[in-house]
Amino acid sequence: MWYQGKIKYQKEEIVTDKQGDRVVFKTITEAYLVDAQTYTEAEARLYEEIASSIPTFTVGSISKMKLADVFFRNEPGDSWYKCRVTFFTEDEKTGKEKKLIQPMLINANTLSQACERLEDSLKTILMPMEITDISKTALLDIFPYGDEPTETRTLRPLPATNDSEATA
Numbered sequence: 001m002w003y004q005g006k007i008k009y010q011k012e013e014i015v016t017d018k019q020g021d022r023v024v025f026k027t028i029t030e031a032y033l034v035d036a037q038t039y040t041e042a043e044a045r046l047y048e049e050i051a052s053s054i055p056t057f058t059v060g061s062i063s064k065m066k067l068a069d070v071f072f073r074n075e076p077g078d079s080w081y082k083c084r085v086t087f088f089t090e091d092e093k094t095g096k097e098k099k100l101i102q103p104m105l106i107n108a109n110t111l112s113q114a115c116e117r118l119e120d121s122l123k124t125i126l127m128p129m130e131i132t133d134i135s136k137t138a139l140l141d142i143f144p145y146g147d148e149p150t151e152t153r154t155l156r157p158l159p160a161t162n163d164s165e166a167t168a
Contacts, residue, residue: 001064002064003035005046005062006032007054007059032050033105034143071121072144081107085129085130105137106121
């Protein structure tokens with residue numbers, strides 16, 4: 001599940017005006033996307049990931065972001081684009097055309113590059129489809145699972161535990 005987290009912090013800026021140089025504190029808000037199972041885990045991962053680059057910040061908000069897929073291209077791409085892809089299927093009972101709208105994310109430098117990369121990523125899908133919308137997001141970075149070794153994670157699915165571990 002994907003969660004969008006917004007962090008806030010104070011940035012010191014030097015402003016020059018008629019009275020000379022002075023220090024002004026500006027509030028900066030940044031958005032990140034985190035792969036997590038709960039809001040609590042998303043907040044913890046944000047603190048874990050961001051703390052190395054911004055020592056003092058607060059998590060302003062966390063919200064679920066519905067996404068069918070996130071495409072991580074190894075090629076350069078400074079921005080993240082949210083895309084709406086409509087897949088066309090046929091309802092087996094009625095025989096009528098059915099539309100399935102799927103939101104997706106992809107990194108790219110421009111809007112046209114995002115469209116090209118998305119088309120390239122989806123070219124193996126046999127179902128008829130149409131890219132209906134692409135828009136640039138405010139996301140600065142995405143933190144999927146898999147960035148850290150699995151042995152450092154503390155969460156396990158319940159079926160993986162057994163009674164002998166619980167009593168130990």
